Every structure is written in C-alpha cells, then in structure tokens.
Amino acid sequence: MQDWIGVAFFVLLTAGAYFGLRALAKPQTRTSEEFERNAAENTTMMGASMNALQELMNPEAAKARIKW
Numbered sequence: 171m172q173d174w175i176g177v178a179f180f181v182l183l184t185a186g187a188y189f190g191l192r193a194l195a196k197p198q199t200r201t202s203e204e205f206e207r208n209a210a211e212n213t214t215m216m217g218a219s220m221n222a223l224q225e226l227m228n229p230e231a232a233k234a235r236i237k238w
Contacts, residue, residue, distance in 0.1 A: 224231075
C-alpha cells in the first residue's frame, strides 16, 4: 500500500511540474501602450546606478541628452 502512495506522489509531482511550466511558458498578450508604460515605470536600482555611472564616465553625452 505504501508503494502505491509513493508512486502516486511522484506522478502528482511530475504532473504538477509539467502543467506549471506550461502555464509559465505562455506568452503574455499585451498592447504596445502597456509595454511602453511598464518600461517607463520599471526603473530598477541597477539601471539607475548604471545610468549614473555612464554620466560620470561620459559627461558630454549626458549634457547632450538634456534638452532645456
């Protein structure tokens, strides 16, 4: 009896992993406006620090980017 419980556990574990990975692999459908809005909002700390480092390394490019 305990062998069948173990087999059932592994079958359920395998099936759950399979269907979970299939659900994660589906591409999200979204419009270009949603993509642009999310790209503008999601500024990470790593991205902000890389931008600051780039401005320190090349201040002329940073000044050329700023349009008053």
